[in-house]
Amino acid sequence: MQRISLTNLEKNFQEVERGLTNREALEESNRCLYCYDAPCIKACPTSIDIPTFIKKIASGNLLGSATTIMSSNPVGASCSRVCPTEELCEGACVLNHSTKPIMIGNLQRYATDWAIQNEKTLFQPGATNGVKVAVIGGGPAGLSAARELARLGYDVTIFEAAEEAGGLNTFGIVSFRLPQRISYWEVEQVKKLNVTIKTNTMVGRDVSVEELTENYDKIVLAVGMANVPDLGIEGEKLDGVYDAIEFVKATKSGQLSNDFIGKRVVVVGAGNTAIDGATCSVRLGAENVKILYRRTEDEMTAYDFEYEFAKQDGVEFRWLTAPKRIIGDEAGKVTGIECIKMTLGEPEKDGRRRPVAVKGSEHIIPVEAVVKAIGQTRHLELIESFGLKHEGGVVKVDQDSLQTSNPKIFACGDVIFGKGKGDAMVVTAAQQGKDVAYAIHKQYSAVGTA
Structure with missing residues (x-):
């Protein structure tokens, strides 16, 4: 099997979305209507004064813009990249009714990236009170x-x-x-x-x-x-079974491995962490990556933009499919996963319908790695x-x-x-x-x- 250098794998883990250019940021900030009773502010859980920070970008006051953002959201730089803005601030933008919403997340990233690149200190400690x-x-x-x-x-x-x-x-x-x-x-x-x-x-x-x-x-x-809990099935201790949280942490800490190159991978679960586990596997060189979920697309908990991102990466989704056991060879390495088809029954406490196994629907998917992503303990x-x-x-x-x-x-x-x-x-x-x-x-x- 051809080996790919870790240097090339590192390139796969570089940031996907590029930031706005100065011109793009200026043009986009000037599209904003600076609403008086802005619905975007109400849609933001941290109540960032969005019209104000955008107006400051338009006027060239990037320090003021970043300070406005971070004063409301202490992790506003991270949120500019990972917030489901289409469901929050951008989803509430009044321009949705006429053209397209302001790219609030991208503008937030533009301002906070400027503060990061210029090593700005935005706040000072208060006078100590001894508590x-x-x-x-x-x-x-x-x-x-x-x-x-x-x-x-x-x-x-x-x-x-x-x-x-x-x-x-x-x-x-x-x-x-x-x-x-x-x-x-x-x-x-x-x-x-x-x-x-x-x-x-x-x-x-x-x-x-x-x-x-x-x-x-x-x-x-x-x-x-x-950590991610056990699946509660046979074969979880085999070589090639991963905890999604630890798996993503390893890749993010630079512990990249070329062991996934050419491998077939299954990720169990359909939340944002499962998407991360799947897309990481793709970037580590996996030949095929499938996500198994015991319910349907409608019940998955991953954000819509994460789901679309995974599909663009070529990740396959097997709905109404649950793992039954993980299969290994004599050396203790994963060789496959036995699954069973599911159907949806009566609603559970959280409103989602309970998955029920379909008798006689067992089948085996050949894989060399299994990533568990079924929530956390x-x-x-x-x-x-x-x-x-x-x-x-x-x-x-x-x-x-x-x-x-x-x-x-x-x-x-x-x-x-x-x-x-x-x-x-x-x-x-x-x-x-x-x-x-x-x-x-x-x-x-x-x-x-x-």
């Missing part, structure tokens, strides 16, 4: 909470289990859609506010729950979610070590303050996201982080200590 806050998890929600708290004068420390902060944006979204340098810049913006970020530090292993509870006035739980041990009320690992919070059953602890991001309850988006996590910061500040302001 110490621990933030567990340095992903979008944790970074947003820390950023806002630091601007309000709090002494913030982030405890991050991974080797770098940024969470999903740093490790979980493929580099050809979101390069790591974008997330690293957002992390640096937080660090410059005198926020301490302790990486490679897992709560419960490297620092105890008791230590945090005793040494910090408030705690923000923003741990996100954990919860950090149950950590949640329970804090004694927090939860439902299957989804922490229960007051909907207004995001305060947990422990008055000292607040929670935001995926750790409070349950299936069928809202939208688990990066931009939503960012807003929840801000909300937590404001809720903490409101408590201290009420008693005159902040």
Whole structure:
């Protein structure tokens, strides 16, 4: 089999979408009507003042534009690349009724890219108030909470289990859609506010729950979610079976392998992570990539633009198909996957119809690699070590303050996201982080200590 150099594979992982040129950005920003009661602002979970940042681009004030964006969304540079803008701000644009919507996401990227390239520091820390806050998890929600708290004068420390902060944006979204340098810049913006970020530090292993509870006035739980769960079928321990989260993380961290070249790959699941696993496989040189999903296209959770992106990459979709067992050879390597056809039965709690196996429909698909992407497990041990009320690992919070059953602890991001309850988006996590910061500040302001 022909071997392709890793240098050539690296080119496959370079960012797919190019940014706007100066001329394109100027022309596009001048198309905006700068609506007074702009529906695009209402459609943005972080309420970015979109007409203002676009008008600043039109007038050549790129620093002001980037500051407007990032003041509302602490991970606004990442969101300019990964937000489903066609469903949010661009979907609400009034120009949808006449021509085409303003390319809000591309303009947001243009302004924030300028700030990144020119190494701009956008914010300054507030006057210290002596209140110490621990933030567990340095992903979008944790970074947003820390950023806002630091601007309000709090002494913030982030405890991050991974080797770098940024969470999903740093490790979980493929580099050809979101390069790591974008997330690293957002992390640096937080660090410059005198926020301490302790990486490679897992709560419960490297620092105890008791230590945090005793040494910090408030705690923000923003741990996100954990690894992909087992499929619960025979053959999962074979060589060639991958956890999609770890798989994408490896490619994004530069650990590229040419082992996929010419291989046949199956990805189990149909969310955004499954799409990432499939498109990564294509870029690693796989000959054929199939996504198996036990429901239909209508029930898949991946964004529409991710689905279209995968199809353009040549990824095949097998709907109403579920894995039954993974087959291996004597050497313990994957050689195939036995599947069974499904049909949809009665609706489940989340409103989607339950998949039911069709007897006698078993069939084998020859493959050399299987990527599991059927959701993620919860950090149950950590949640329970804090004694927090939860439902299957989804922490229960007051909907207004995001305060947990422990008055000292607040929670935001995926750790409070349950299936069928809202939208688990990066931009939503960012807003929840801000909300937590404001809720903490409101408590201290009420008693005159902040």
